[in-house]
Amino acid sequence: MATFLFSYRMSKDYVPGRPDAVAAWSEWFKELGASLADPGNPVFERATVGHCGEDTVLGGYSLVTADDLDAALALAKGCPALQAGAGLEVGVITDLGLRRDGAPS
DSSP: OOOOOOOOOOOTTOOTTOHHHHHHHHHHHHHHGGGOSOOOOOEEEEEEEEOOSTTOOOOOOOOOOOSSHHHHHHHHTTOGGGGGTOEEEEEEEOOOOBOTTSSBO
16 A cells, blocks of 8 residues: 655645634544544745746655754755755644544644
């Protein structure tokens, strides 16, 4: 069985963490049942480096630690893929404390 990353690309005016949104996501996670390997977490802060237009696709990911978003961006600017015209989307991971069934822990 394959595992898939769902990289949600929301509209620019989307505000994560609203109670109605959290309830809707929790309900969907319950509906996914055993298919949900990891509910993940929303991104509240983000920035991009390089080319991240509509003609790009997700090529992989890395988890990096840094003191803040600016420090993470400084690290991202050293990515060798940038010299090839690629881009990075950098987001701060936020733990909402949800269990695998979508309920609060």
